[in-house]
Amino acid sequence: MRVLALLDGTLADPETPLIRVDDLGLMRGDGIFETVLVVDGKPRELGPHFDRLVRSAAMLDLPTPDRAAFDRATQAVIDAWTGGSEMALKWVYTRGIEGGDGTPTGFALGLEIAEKVKRQRAEGIAAITLERGGDQDLAKRAPWLLLGAKTLSYAVNMAGLREADRRGAAEVIFTTSDDFVLEGPTSTLVAATGKTLRTPPTGLGILPGTTQAALFRAAEREGWAVKTEPLRIAELKEADGLFLASSVRKVTRIHTLDGEQLADSTELHGELTRLYNSEY
Amino acid sequence: MRVLALLDGTLADPETPLIRVDDLGLMRGDGIFETVLVVDGKPRELGPHFDRLVRSAAMLDLPTPDRAAFDRATQAVIDAWTGGSEMALKWVYTRGIEGGDGTPTGFALGLEIAEKVKRQRAEGIAAITLERGGDQDLAKRAPWLLLGAKTLSYAVNMAGLREADRRGAAEVIFTTSDDFVLEGPTSTLVAATGKTLRTPPTGLGILPGTTQAALFRAAEREGWAVKTEPLRIAELKEADGLFLASSVRKVTRIHTLDGEQLADSTELHGELTRLYNSEY
Structure with a gap:
């Protein structure tokens, strides 16, 4: 299963396209991410992951990510998760639309841990x-x-x-x-x-x-x-x-x-x- | 103006999201692109651009791009273009959905040439x-x-x-x-x-x-x-x-x-x- 939440804390269908073709995250790989392990609904190393997201953002001259927004999205994914006891939670944060107003695109996506892993x-x-x-x-x-x-x-x-x-x-x-x-x-x-x-x-x-x-x-x-x-x-x-x-x-x-x-x-x-x- | 066409030659609204969050083009920058200059409806260096797309695909172990599909999308964008006499036409070709069946995501997007350029x-x-x-x-x-x-x-x-x-x-x-x-x-x-x-x-x-x-x-x-x-x-x-x-x-x-x-x-x-x- 996959669970998707936006930075305002609302859920979205992960199989419905969310990203415009002119998003710089797609066009230029111009964005950052983190993968947080969540076990039995508890995210691990949340603080260090967010600190690293902020560090990556600074290195790319991206606006500083909003902790409250990522916390909201994280909680929304965790609350909606009905999959395995472990979940890989991805945070993604891009430079937004090419030629747009500079608003980053961000979301949190919960994924199953692959059997291979x-x-x-x-x-x-x-x-x-x-x-x-x-x-x-x-x-x-x-x-x-x-x-x-x-x-x-x-x-x-x-x-x-x-x-x-x-x-x-x-x-x-x-x-x-x-x-x-x-x-x-x-x-x-x-x-x-x-x-x-x-x-x-x-x-x-x-x-x-x-x-x-x-x-x-x-x-x-x-x-x-x-x-x-x-x-x-x-x-x-x-x-x-x-x-x-x-x-x-x-x-x-x-x-x-x-x-x-x-x-x-x-x-x-x-x-x-x-x-x-x-x-x- | 921006004009978007899919590889089947149909047009789509570029402001409507087309890409899923779990597309590897977004998640991993795992895909390739080309930018073709189109002047007065005539694409320049189309063959060399497509050859280079094929070369990039081979370097990334992506399926060989289908020339007919990119030609269809290219023509659809050119036919629908009502912008300036010059257009930058982007071809994008990604590894598709993470954990999916391996079908690449592809499209052609016509963009205005920036005044700065x-x-x-x-x-x-x-x-x-x-x-x-x-x-x-x-x-x-x-x-x-x-x-x-x-x-x-x-x-x-x-x-x-x-x-x-x-x-x-x-x-x-x-x-x-x-x-x-x-x-x-x-x-x-x-x-x-x-x-x-x-x-x-x-x-x-x-x-x-x-x-x-x-x-x-x-x-x-x-x-x-x-x-x-x-x-x-x-x-x-x-x-x-x-x-x-x-x-x-x-x-x-x-x-x-x-x-x-x-x-x-x-x-x-x-x-x-x-x-x-x-x-x-």
Whole structure:
């Protein structure tokens, strides 16, 4: 099932077109989004998701999103949801009509979690590394590249996933041209070694992970060391476990990297899942 | 005025929403487009535009666009157009509904040429160079980056134009990290020196220019040398004239680059405009 709500809190039929052809979100991928996990009617990491939406809006020179409006739409979708216990709630916010008055287009859309994602949470995934182009300093040097903004211009992220599929994998870890690890197309990378969790810094031009942050919060509370620091590609295979964190995939284990089977991190995955769950 | 036609050749009201919120063109910028110039009811470079649409579709693993369908939609828009003598005709082709049957969403939309663009054609523009990230070999090394595909994921192209505006310029010339010249966000760079025209090769990860190709055709016929070869940023200021070519802007003269006024190329611009016009 899909449930759609507008920013005024009213529901709309998701199968009835809502978007004009001259909306810049469609014409130019000129807009931003977030995906919030809702479990049993409770949205997770709502504040961090909204903060990130505001951050993306600022990077794109979009009007600041109205928290009350997104809260209204979120609640309307949750109230109308009769699907599974888990829902992926998308917020979308575009630059509006080309040549219009600048009013953004916004909505919230509730979607089922794909069966494939649930299976991957349980079984783990194979991933490949793919160069994203640009070195570790590019994002700071060239803010117009919008690296680290969660924009609607995700054609490359989707192409990365098709490339993974062609190579028999399900996911991608993007890397810089100078061999630093970035992020997945729609996820944050977490590497575990001993009782230390590591994730790359946003200064590399990646999104601040909401699920990764929740995991780190829980881990730190239980005595783990958590580090946000650059990771080289070569370090990936030395870790005890590699994970992709995101709202819908939670903490998913990578069992195979670039065709090579990694050390069994099943137990470690169980521990990180317990930590993640302890936040809710 | 705006005129909208679907791929079956029927007209639709452009102010009535046509696109579902779960269309991947909106959700992921996952689709492609072309902009064709139509003058007095005659589309220019229709074949090259369609070839490029097919090329972009292949790069994105989209179903091959149906020429007859786009011809029908194009003709319907042209027949219904009662606006100015010139029209920008957009073709859009997306991956369709997320989780759907894979049927692409497609349409043709006729738009007026903005007054600003007409003024820029006559008066010329200031441009800035902006790094796009990645070296000259990136596109060949990393096809998943879709460099050289005309996708709907143009948020970065639009951000580049906003950066130009902040710096008092109207246009951008993207460059590689190793100082090669690429293209504009929605145009092709042409440099003229003596009776030679040069433009960078598509192997750098840029679009094959339809207007640039028409200009080169005409120039070659009249005895100019035309070269498709890498150009370094430093070479730009040594040229007798720099131009941005695209369907809607035709051949627009760059009079100022990175804040520095270039040698007066007004006469050269007149000559290139004559060559361009001779094709139609």
